[in-house]
Amino acid sequence: MKVSILQFPGTNCEYDTQYAFEKLGAQTEIVWHKSESIPADTDLLVVAGGFSYGDYLRSGAIAKFSPVMQAVKEYADKGGKVLGICNGFQVLTESRLLPGALKRNENLHFISKHHHLKVENNDNTFLKKLDNGDVVNIPIAHHDGNYYIDADGLKELEENGQILLRYTDAEGNVQNPNGSVASIAGVCNKNKNVFGLMPHPERAMEAVLGSDDGVKMLEGFLES
């Protein structure tokens, strides 16, 4: 299993992501955004979190024009698996590889804390190690995590099982930290090979640091 991790100027979660997947036994490679291709043996491509290009203009808006993104699109179009975490999610929505957009949090605060998430749909590579209705405890750290999609788009996401995760409390009751439409924390594309979420599973890999629920999420990719 080979995981390639994208690095833009301003990315700051690439080494946490590398640690997480190596802990699970994967080989990893960090790929600089100027690269015009991604490693040929890549089984999973991760767009890591951070502040690509300082989030100037909008989060992810400038990163979508980096040379590597053309290769990412081709990889995704051929069915390659892509995971965007936090800023990576923003980059994937800006690139239109995922539907919707991320707005400023409703309370305008930067939110950094552990938050519970409920698994909405495990019929995909990402969440197959979890059951529908499972609640996991995963950190969030974002200013622009307020997911928006219009009513028609939301209906489509629901019908196609593209809503992966919702923000909840420990019992699985909706508890929305940032104003996201339908309390959505993560979605995938129609073909279920491109995934994006605002919370950081790669920061929940050690119980001693607060949670190791990220292990169950990320190891779904290992057997695919």
Added chain:
Amino acid sequence: MKAIVNVSLKQGVLDSQGKAVHHALGSLHFNGVEDVRVGKQIVLQLQETDKEKAMADVTKMCEELLANTVIEDYEIELV
């Protein structure tokens, strides 16, 4: 020629910054304000002298980069 681009959240998309400013104006006893929308202005100094071509270029810039048309509207003024 100068192009002034105003980007704002679409009507119907909740503008949290606008809401916060509206609330703050109320705190200052400016009670006659019905709604506030906060946007951003991007000013482009262009070499192009043909208005029609400039408008087409800037429209393309807006669609590709300056606005995210999933959530934002844009208006272009050439001066």
